[in-house]
Amino acid sequence: MSGKSEVFLPLSRRSRKAQMTRPLSLGLWAITATVVIISCNYYFDSLSREPYTHSGRIQQLPINAEQILQKCASLRNIPGPEAHFHDREVSDRFEPGTKSTLIKNATIWTGLANGTEIIKGDILLKKGVVRGLGDVPQELFEDDEKNNDLVVIEASGAWVTPGLVDLHTHLGVASAPLLEGAMDVNSPHGPIVPWLRSIDGFNTHDDSFELAIAGGVTTAQVLPGSANAIGGQSFMVKLRRTAERSPSSMILEPPHSLNGTDTGPDGPLRWRHLKQACGENLKQYGTRMDSIWAFRSAYNEARKIKEAQDLYCLKAEAGLWNDIQGSEYPDSFKWEALVDVLRGRVRISNHCYEAVDLDDLVRLSNEFKFHIASFHHASEAYLVPGVLNRTFGGPPAVALFAKTHRYTRETYRGSEFAPRILTDHNISVIMKSDHPLVNSRYLLHEAQQAHYYGLQPHLALTAVTSTPAYAAGVAHRVGVLHEGVDADVVIWDSHPLNLGAIPRQVWIDGIPQLNATSKGLVGETREGKEVQETPLVPTWDEESAATVQYEGLPPLGPNKVISGKVVLKNVKEVWERGDSGVKERWSARPSQGFGTVVLADGEISCVGRDGWCFAAAENADTTIDIHGGMVGPGLMTVGSRLGTEEMGFETSTGPGISFNPYIKNVPKVLEDAGGLVRAADSLKFQTRDALVAHRAGVTYGTSTLGDSVYTLETTFRTGAVHALESGAIVKDITALHVHIVRPFGITGVSVGSQIAALRRLLLSAEDHNTETGHWFHKAAEGAIPLIISVESADIMATLLHLKADIEDQRGSRMHMVFNGATEAHLLAKELAKAKVGVIMLPRQFPLVWDRRRIVAGPPLTNNTAITTLLEHGVVVGISITEPSEAGGIRFDAAWAALESNGRLDKGKTYDLITTNLEKLYGITGWLKLDGALAIYDGGDIFSLSSKVVGVALPKKKTVELF
Ligand SMILES: *[C@@H]1O[C@H](CO)[C@@H](O)[C@H](O)[C@H]1NC(C)=O
Ligand SMILES: *[C@@H]1O[C@H](CO)[C@@H](O)[C@H](O)[C@H]1NC(C)=O
Ligand SMILES: *[C@@H]1O[C@H](CO)[C@@H](O)[C@H](O)[C@H]1NC(C)=O
Ligand SMILES: *[C@@H]1O[C@H](CO)[C@@H](O)[C@H](O)[C@H]1NC(C)=O
Numbered sequence: 028m029s030g031k032s033e034v035f036l037p038l039s040r041r042s043r044k045a046q047m048t049r050p051l052s053l054g055l056w057a058i059t060a061t062v063v064i065i066s067c068n069y070y071f072d073s074l075s076r077e078p079y080t081h082s083g084r085i086q087q088l089p090i091n092a093e094q095i096l097q098k099c100a101s102l103r104n105i106p107g108p109e110a111h112f113h114d115r116e117v118s119d120r121f122e123p124g125t126k127s128t129l130i131k132n133a134t135i136w137t138g139l140a141n142g143t144e145i146i147k148g149d150i151l152l153k154k155g156v157v158r159g160l161g162d163v164p165q166e167l168f169e170d171d172e173k174n175n176d177l178v179v180i181e182a183s184g185a186w187v188t189p190g191l192v193d194l195h196t197h198l199g200v201a202s203a204p205l206l207e208g209a210m211d212v213n214s215p216h217g218p219i220v221p222w223l224r225s226i227d228g229f230n231t232h233d234d235s236f237e238l239a240i241a242g243g244v245t246t247a248q249v250l251p252g253s254a255n256a257i258g259g260q261s262f263m264v265k266l267r268r269t270a271e272r273s274p275s276s277m278i279l280e281p282p283h284s285l286n287g288t289d290t291g292p293d294g295p296l297r298w299r300h301l302k303q304a305c306g307e308n309l310k311q312y313g314t315r316m317d318s319i320w321a322f323r324s325a326y327n328e329a330r331k332i333k334e335a336q337d338l339y340c341l342k343a344e345a346g347l348w349n350d351i352q353g354s355e356y357p358d359s360f361k362w363e364a365l366v367d368v369l370r371g372r373v374r375i376s377n378h379c380y381e382a383v384d385l386d387d388l389v390r391l392s393n394e395f396k397f398h399i400a401s402f403h404h405a406s407e408a409y410l411v412p413g414v415l416n417r418t419f420g421g422p423p424a425v426a427l428f429a430k431t432h433r434y435t436r437e438t439y440r441g442s443e444f445a446p447r448i449l450t451d452h453n454i455s456v457i458m459k460s461d462h463p464l465v466n467s468r469y470l471l472h473e474a475q476q477a478h479y480y481g482l483q484p485h486l487a488l489t490a491v492t493s494t495p496a497y498a499a500g501v502a503h504r505v506g507v508l509h510e511g512v513d514a515d516v517v518i519w520d521s522h523p524l525n526l527g528a529i530p531r532q533v534w535i536d537g538i539p540q541l542n543a544t545s546k547g548l549v550g551e552t553r554e555g556k557e558v559q560e561t562p563l564v565p566t567w568d569e570e571s572a573a574t575v576q577y578e579g580l581p582p583l584g585p586n587k588v589i590s591g592k593v594v595l596k597n598v599k600e601v602w603e604r605g606d607s608g609v610k611e612r613w614s615a616r617p618s619q620g621f622g623t624v625v626l627a628d629g630e631i632s633c634v635g636r637d638g639w640c641f642a643a644a645e646n647a648d649t650t651i652d653i654h655g656g657m658v659g660p661g662l663m664t665v666g667s668r669l670g671t672e673e674m675g676f677e678t679s680t681g682p683g684i685s686f687n688p689y690i691k692n693v694p695k696v697l698e699d700a701g702g703l704v705r706a707a708d709s710l711k712f713q714t715r716d717a718l719v720a721h722r723a724g725v726t727y728g729t730s731t732l733g734d735s736v737y738t739l740e741t742t743f744r745t746g747a748v749h750a751l752e753s754g755a756i757v758k759d760i761t762a763l764h765v766h767i768v769r770p771f772g773i774t775g776v777s778v779g780s781q782i783a784a785l786r787r788l789l790l791s792a793e794d795h796n797t798e799t800g801h802w803f804h805k806a807a808e809g810a811i812p813l814i815i816s817v818e819s820a821d822i823m824a825t826l827l828h829l830k831a832d833i834e835d836q837r838g839s840r841m842h843m844v845f846n847g848a849t850e851a852h853l854l855a856k857e858l859a860k861a862k863v864g865v866i867m868l869p870r871q872f873p874l875v876w877d878r879r880r881i882v883a884g885p886p887l888t889n890n891t892a893i894t895t896l897l898e899h900g901v902v903v904g905i906s907i908t909e910p911s912e913a914g915g916i917r918f919d920a921a922w923a924a925l926e927s928n929g930r931l932d933k934g935k936t937y938d939l940i941t942t943n944l945e946k947l948y949g950i951t952g953w954l955k956l957d958g959a960l961a962i963y964d965g966g967d968i969f970s971l972s973s974k975v976v977g978v979a980l981p982k983k984k985t986v987e988l989f
Contacts, residue, residue: 086348098356099340106283106296106372108503113511118155120513120536122270126178127153127171128537128547130518133182135160138189138493138507142485150187152514155536160510178539180532180547186522186559188488190245190515190535192506193467194426194495195376195403195459198247198266199274200225202233203463204876207771213252214259218312218321221301221364223259225249226285229274234873235467236266240540241887242468243517243530246279246496246505253304253378254311256318257325260364261300261376263501265515267535279501284367298500299367303399304378305388306437307676319387326395329365332357336366374400374500377423380437382407385414392419399423401457401498406432406441410578412452424455424498429476431465432911433715434675440579444571446490447481456482457498458490466872471523476915478524479971481571484561487524520550521558526918526971527925529886541886549886565965565974583718585977585987590628591648593979593986594640595658597621600967601634602659602937604958609660609937624658628984631658631960651988653964656973661726661959662940663742664913665866665948666846666906670730670743671706673714675910682709685735689776689784701788701799706730707741707759712749716910721746722989723914724961724968724975727757729948731764738764739802740814742950744959745913746978746987754982761948762812762844763802767822769877782825789833789841807833812842812949814866819877820850827854827861844947846906849878852892855899864902864947867892869919884926894927897935904944916940921969936969962986 089095128151135146137160148161151168159167171177200211211228214220229249239247246265251258262278269276278285282299309318335357342350359366367373377399379385385408392399398420402408408415408425415422425445432441442448446456458473460466465473470491478487486494496506504513514537521528531548533540541549553559573581599621601613613634615621625633625643633643644650672681686693686702693702709732717728721744729742740762747755767781789807793800806813817823823845830843845851846866851858858865871881871892884891896903905919912919917940924936931939945951959980966973977988 084349086346087352088348089352092343092348095343095356099343102336102340102370104296106298106500109295112503113509115156115511116154116158118513118536120265121155122536122538125155125537126176127151127168128178128180128534128539129163129168130180130182130187130516132184133187133518134184135187135508136488137509138489139509142489142493150508150516152516152534152537155514157508157510157512157514157516160508178547180518182518183552185531185552186519187508188243188517188519188523189492189506189508189512190517190533191243191470191491192495192499193239193244193247193460193462193470193491194401194457194499195250196247196462196467197252198235198239198249198264198462198467199229199231199233200249200251201463202230203235203873204879205463205874206876213254218256218309218318219325220255220259221257221325222361223251224262225251225259225302226262226274226278229262229264229277231272231274231277234879235462236268237887238872238883239462239467239470240266240533240535241530241883242471243519243523243533244467244470245515245517245533245535246501247462247467248300248376248499250302250376253302253308256304256309256312256321257365258302258304261302263300263499265535267538267540279504284363296372299364299373300499301364301368301373301375302378303375303388305384306378306380307435308378315383315387319391322391323394325365326369326391326397329362329369330395332359332362333366333369368397369395371398374498376401376403376426378403380404380406382411382414384437385411389414389418393417400500401426403459404428404438404461406438406445407579408454409442409445409448410440410575412449412454415454422454424457424494425449426457426459426495427477428461428465429458429473429480430911430915431909433673434909434911436674436677439674442574442579443476443480444567444574446477446487447483447567448571448575450482450486455494455498456486456490457495458487459495463872463874466870468872469870471528475524475526475528475971478562479564481564481567484524518548521553522560522562525558525562527922531886563965563972565972580715583715583722585989587649587988589649589986589988590984592644592646593626594644594647594650595624595626595962596650596652597654597656598624598634598658599655600657600659601631602657604660604942604954608942609934611934621655626979626986629979629981629986649988651976653962653976656963656965656976657967658960658962659937659968660941660954661724661961661978662916663727663729663944664720664725664907664916664940665729665904665944666731667908667910667913668730668733669720669728669910669913670714670717670745671709671711671732672910673711682732685732685738687736689736689780699797699799700793701737701803703737703739703798703802704732704735705739705741705760706732707739707756710741710743710750712747712755714910716913717745719911720913721978722975723917724963724978725913725916726959726961726978727954728913729761729944736766737799740764740948742948754980757953758950760811761950762814763806764814764816764846766816767826768816769819769875771875778822782822782829786829786833789829790836807837807839807841809840809842812844812947814844814846814948816846818847818849818875820853820880822877823848823851823854824857827857827863830861830863842949849873849892850880851901852882852895853880855896855901858896859900864904864943865896866904866906866944866947868908869893869905869923885928889928891923891926893923893939894930897931902943902946903939904947905939917968918971924969933969
């Protein structure tokens, strides 16, 4: 019952549920130059079909000799575009009837010169091809103009980039919403299945396509899952709907092998793609040793076939026909894909995390002489650049998540600084989604975060455009902009590395994808120099160096703890908790310059413009310059298992699995029908995710237990060392948390049974001397918040009804809150009336059926779920799913504000991750005096330029500096 993790993790690894229940080589050509000449002579002779002599012997020509020789010659073909590909005037993907588009006055980031080339000017999209760029000659479009076949878009200087390329997705094979009938990700038939093809399971009805396009993604690789060592062939697809509506028609460039129509000796060959995986996800087939043996056995089969083919062709081309008399060209339908790997015709995407796995695969690539195009996830790649350098054929690109780490042992040492460290070693970095693990729509956000943590801006952009395109062998078509490439273009509302940058239009094969106004664009360009230029970001050199020094596990505690007086200089803003939310206490007036804040014993003792706090600042223990930064209340995170586990999939680092009273009786020793557990009893302090959150100014967390049906949640301080430390536990029992989940798969109980149980418990059916009886009674009385995890509007409606019933019968007012609540916007009015608040993810995605009816937000809709709910007067807070997301909630809130088109001011935005959550969890007032303060250097809480440099802790009378 752990929400997202149960459903999303099987894509990349075995399901949590499953765990619980069972728990001759081309070199030969070089040494046989004479053979080639002989074979040419033979070629003309063969036309006469006469026996012919060679080496003094009569050679008997087979009837298909010509075919054999063609086949042999074709072995020398290497994939790639035909010569002069970029001279084309019509794309093979052109949809007749598509008008030409001239985008005028754009700032065009081309993806060339390692992402440093920017062209100011126009760009012409014609017949599915980029025809002109910069100064576009009039004669290229004057016919279209005459025939009314030209759409002109005024970009007014806006940023234009190539359509984004997502190198790692499960689009169409793990579709949204996830349904048992369309899970075509992993094969259960052994570790080695190179003969499988993701396109054979590709669902054209995935709701994700439209959403990903709305994020500027135009091309994606559709990978099989990672539960097999060689999981099958993958495909590069374009996400737009096609006239044919078929999977085949979405393939960017159908590879030469796809439909049996092998190309002739002249090519062109198209790249094939293959998914490989190593490490923990293969545990169902044995250990790491087993999987590497599985790889070696498979590649040895392929090698034998390839050598037999090469020998056969050597003889055929030498005219030694008698030697191969009666024998066919040695081929294997089953192993041909791996033989193609050994012939250098396949781009491999290799899921591989740890030093041991990377080393294994690099050894394998050298043993069998094949290249690996990209390592994916690769949590430890930044620690072993030398290993990557030894890969056969050169170092692979490395495809990473920005922040999704520490869910397994193999991801434990993952780092947000990895992209920068790798590029410093001249290794190409790609940012990817692993959709639906991260929604492909927010691929650009991965690049934005990588940039925030130090990746240089030009490389952050190439990481989602040209670098993945080069790695997949498709950069002659996508990922870059120059004449002759596919007309896949995005025009942005702000500089694409700014938070919340959204497309104003997306073209795929020259076809506009967003419903636009008459001007051809959606929404408005964001005003302001700061959003139209590369965002300023903090420096992380020290953190980054420590990460490498400590092999991914740098100490996360404070660098300095000061118990006396700390003076902050160059403060721009100070915010504080007020009666109705967070409010500004002080801000610098432009005429007077920045100000000073004095912290004494962890509390603000003076705030004012420079000079104002002169007396209070005397005898300071430390003075720090925060460069126009800010001081404000620490943030609160809810919704994940933060503080109860170290690595989600390592049972021994977590709380264990609670008894599920729906499935079997809770043991007698508990004497409790509901098996209610207190999260406080399972708290773990100093987990890396909690410490990372603390360092990011997220000073409080409310934790739930992922697997428990009924939990008493607890609120704790993320930076505390242990539970007995002063202020470590903010509130022991914060809320009663109940999950109402639709059964997925054949396990799980019905919604009706879950609600029947809830009704019964709220009517005090259980003995008040039991935990369940006691706390459900309190929830029914409204003495403790009842947080219900629920997604569907229908179930929420039922629960509102239930609430009214209980209140009627008992004469009480319950404090009910819906968590998750994707479809809550459909009931905004009713929720407001019932005073039921909502805790939700900042960005919605229809992962399962009950989350289908999302408000997609700009550029697809004007509203978002959050703005809709707030406008109706519903109290809304923002939650996360995975503990590693906790540190990023200020940017989540900033995103929500950007999507609101000005309807969420700074205070209301701040409330989403502080006071609104406190209201919903009934801890208003608890933090007022003792609340921690975060100190931001270089900007305010919602700005990418800022970094948390310290936390003030009144309860401990200290200031921690990082
Ligand atoms: C791109 O960067 C790589 C690595 O730094 C360098 O080797 C290459 O020459 C650069 N290419 C261009 C076109 O600047
Ligand atoms: C291009 O757009 C910018 C920004 O709106 C504007 O200042 C400039 O005058 C425009 N140039 C042309 C040639 O229209
Ligand atoms: C097979 O694929 C090739 C290459 O895309 C294409 O030209 C050909 O029409 C396809 N044949 C069939 C029968 O689909
Ligand atoms: C890997 O190779 C690149 C390019 O030759 C070089 O710049 C880099 O220093 C090497 N890294 C290691 C760790 O050997």
